[in-house]
Amino acid sequence: MSHADAAAMRPRRFMPNGPLKGRIRVPGDKSISHRSIMLGALAVGETRVTGLLEGEDVLATAAAMRAMGASVERVGDSASGGEWVVNGVGVGALLQPREPLDMGNSGTSTRLLMGLIASHPITATFIGDASLSKRPMGRVITPLSQMGASFEASEGGRLPLILKGTSPAVPITYRLPVASAQVKSAVLLAGLNTPGKTTVIEPVPTRDHSERMLRGFGTQLDVEVEPDGTRIITVTGEAELRPQVIDVPGDPSSAAFFIVAALLVPGSEVLIENVGLNPTRAGLVSVLRQMGGDITEVNPREVGGEPVADLLVRHSVLKGIEVDPQVAPSMIDEFPVLFVAASLAEGTTTTSGLDELRVKESDRLAVMATALKAAGARIEEREDGLVIEGTGGEALAGTDAAIATHLDHRIAMSMAVAGLVSRSGVEVDDTRPIATSFPVFESMLAGLVA
């Protein structure tokens, strides 16, 4: 970070503040919001979206789709909830963007849009912030190159990079070498404008929002599940998408911070409304229940083709467990806050199989180990996970010096939760990145402790 950036950082100390009480509705799911705009932009006609996450990452996707010819506008006032209208150009008709596409902090925008553009005859330059510019893009460059796109990337397959798409692209069958919904989605989206069948083989299931939404938009998408659970997902191009009306459910990854905070702070009872509980995303809730967390699903229903419920969360004494690495993909963004929960549990929590956490907005294993140790937790960092010796419910000491969040929203929010269960509070060096996924996090927290 440059000196000028450092001057603009927004530090804050999160203090213990008594029980959390009340009801909240977290903003829309980030993954589903990105996809609503992208697919809306490929459907000729008007797609209407309510509940869209108005976070910086999703706004980066919206700006990119505008730069490629779609109209993406917010209509209505905030009082009526705010609705977004996307007027799409049609599959195959994306325009050449005139400026570099600024992806900000968003890996999802970058990798999914690389897929979309790869099978269009256009050239785009991708740029991003310091965090995104460190993240590996080789994982999408490899399959998209096989489909005929070409790339000029910075060292190590990173941003900034130039992507030259091709049409017609070549359909491929691609076996995912890492469990990644972003890589899966990039290939499937490239398949939309590719003649024939593009197939992704997914040995470990990851979030399936792309598959659900592609079907919702009228694409032919077939999923075969092998006896060992491997999923074979095939999209048939050249697809024609029909515009949709979409209601985006609340983001379970945002709800996660309040679920853990309510479990940890004695006397808390919080109802979190409208939380998406797609099984490919609900790992945290099941792990916290295994640890003894009192989480009740109220009024289960379906919203926007996704399972949803209200979650009633009450303070609980948590017990350390060995977390099954198989659940990792279904809670991949929730590990930072799970580490906070484990730091207050009785006994030891062991996590493994989490190599992917090292290539998120920050190295989330190293950064959380350092941050929680600074706050007084007992942590051992291993190659692929953390081992955490919990306090058995006793508050953490808290920090003097500010925790370095490395432009990572999930680190900032997780350490804010740690501050609520500390004696002297936890100082976070920069709260600005919270706006990438959860702009109202701090006001929502204030409302629950008021």
Ligand SMILES: O=C(O)C1=C[C@@H](OP(=O)(O)O)[C@@H](O)[C@H](O)C1
């Ligand atoms: O497809 C998506 O919307 C996402 C997939 C995950 O990334 P990976 O595919 O890199 O695991 C997740 O961490 C990210 O926040 C959103």
Ligand SMILES: C=C(OP(=O)(O)O)C(=O)O
């Ligand atoms: C990893 C994340 O997002 P992205 O990959 O889109 O930057 C996240 O939101 O935790």
